[in-house]
Amino acid sequence: MIIKCPYCGPRDVIEFTYQGDATRTRPNPASTDQDTWNAYVYDRSNPAKSHREFWLHGGGCRQHLVVTRDISTHIISSVVYARDYIHAGGK
């Protein structure tokens, strides 16, 4: 799988580390609702379609990225810096 890093350009997946589901929303840290925290930590939808994921380009520019990837085909439709994704409200 080739991931097109916004800084380094196309690189082999061996340079990257998967860092988890980027679609989750962290609960309010003050929350003590165990169901909410359980869902945040453990529940995953695992859709057989386009999905947003955090990746770290540790073997290149060492930037955190958000990759939009179709899990069933591995086709990547978007790669952006995670900071830009977060500053845009996670959209």
Place this chain on the structure above:
Amino acid sequence: MADLQSPLGVTFIPGNHGNAAGGTGVTLQERKGISLVQVTAWNNTISTVLTAIGSATGVIIQNTPGSGRVAGEKSVFGFAPGRFMVVGATPDLEQRLRAAISTDLGTVIALTHGRTIFRISGEQVEWVLAKLFAIDFSEHAFPVGAGRATLHHDIHALIQRIDSQTFDIYVFRTFARSFWLTLGHAAEEVGYLVE
């Protein structure tokens, strides 16, 4: 500061090696007497830091991914957003950069004693390096002056293109002897000269 010793030791053997019938496909050198400084800008100071690097070194580069320039022994290249490697033959390079870049603008870290720089040049340079790194070394994808950060067997390395047939490779000093041997093995096929 202690004098810098080569980490290559007995593995540095000047002369011709490898495929004698193939001529000299590449020439390998260890660059010595070079100062190496990493400059990191904050998110909102990148342009100012590049101007400061230019005033300290005389080498000005654009704020675009992987851009860089070579001017004789001096060179500057970016390898990550806001991160730049500044290279020169003058021992006071770090002091000049520190004078030009305050902590309001970014950070300055001397890496001279932490990295070893190998220069590889020759007609077969792209072929040899393609055996070691999974990036595109053709000149349209990796232009003169540009820098790249990548891996060699999961170990970080920086590469800058010096001219159409020459690259500098920056590796961790403790990894330098192993990488030097690997570089020699990769070049055996085309024949290589150690200078």
